[in-house]
Amino acid sequence: MIKNIVFDFGDVIAKFCPEQIAGAFVGGEDRKLVTDVVFREEWRELDEGTKDYGEYIAETKEMLPERLGETLDRLFRDWYRELPYVDGVCEMVQSLKGKGYRLYILSNASAYFAQKSSYFELTREFDGIVFSGVIKMAKPEDGIYRYLFETFGLKPEECLFIDDREDNIEAGKRNGMNGVVFQGDWGAVWDVLGAHNEIKNS
Numbered sequence: 001m002i003k004n005i006v007f008d009f010g011d012v013i014a015k016f017c018p019e020q021i022a023g024a025f026v027g028g029e030d031r032k033l034v035t036d037v038v039f040r041e042e043w044r045e046l047d048e049g050t051k052d053y054g055e056y057i058a059e060t061k062e063m064l065p066e067r068l069g070e071t072l073d074r075l076f077r078d079w080y081r082e083l084p085y086v087d088g089v090c091e092m093v094q095s096l097k098g099k100g101y102r103l104y105i106l107s108n109a110s111a112y113f114a115q116k117s118s119y120f121e122l123t124r125e126f127d128g129i130v131f132s133g134v135i136k137m138a139k140p141e142d143g144i145y146r147y148l149f150e151t152f153g154l155k156p157e158e159c160l161f162i163d164d165r166e167d168n169i170e171a172g173k174r175n176g177m178n179g180v181v182f183q184g185d186w187g188a189v190w191d192v193l194g195a196h197n198e199i200k201n202s
Contacts, residue, residue: 002178002193004154005096007126008163009107012182014083014120021082025075030068037063038075046110049136053112080116092186093125105129106148106161108138128152139163140171149175160193 010016018039019031026034038060045051057076061069096103103126109117114131117123130148132138137147149156156176163169169179180192 001158002101002160003158004102004104004160005193006104006106006148006159006161006172006177008161008165008168008182009105009109009117010083011164012086012162013089013105013122014085016083021079022075024082025079026068026071030071034064034068034071034075038072044108044138046112047108047132048138049111049133053110080113080119083120085120085122087184088186090122092189093122097125102127104148104152104154104159105131106139106144106163108132139165139168142171142175145172145175145177160189162189 007013019035022035022038023031042051042056042059046053046056053076057072060076061072064072093103105123105126105128107130109131110133111131112133114129114134117129117131123129128148128151130144130151132144135144135147137144139145145156148154149159157178159172159177161169161172161177161179162182163172163179164182166181169181172179178192180189182189
């Protein structure tokens with residue numbers, strides 16, 4: 001029986017679109033430049049907790065024109081405010097809670113984002129939250145899944161994980177958790193949930 005629903009954050013709860021985020025702070029030709037540099041491959045090191053946020057900001061400023069300094073300060077301070085909710089997620093969360101499911105977040109996100117996550121009122125509806133940058137483990141590492149289970153006393157087989165990345169879902173399954181790759185269709189999530197619990201009840 002599925003009792004717990006585990007949500008990823010980016011592109012499951014809120015949309016993470018680097019170009020859209022950058023566009024809220026800078027326009028014209030600078031938009032692509034800022035997008036490419038700010039959200040470069042090393043951004044993942046923030047999620048992994050292996051790079052200090054201030055150090056990352058300093059490195060980024062060295063890679064971009066000095067005239068963009070104030071823009072970058074604003075972007076690095078407020079970028080999280082430019083993540084709109086995924087369509088239907090608020091209704092989905094309320095519906096699941098109404099049916100008695102316990103809700104959790106398991107997300108690859110920096111310690112800085114973790115500090116600001118209460119900006120999203122929806123996070124108050126969750127029973128527990130794990131952000132990778134805080135514990136210095138990231139999906140799809142096995143350790144972050146075990147951390148979730150142990151911290152909140154969850155049985156993996158009683159969890160359904162919703163994530164937009166197949167590799168993260170496969171890792172969850174490897175650690176005993178059921179999962180569905182989210183592609184914007186909440187109906188598909190209900191289908192998986194309903195089919196699984198029907199099988200368990202039969």
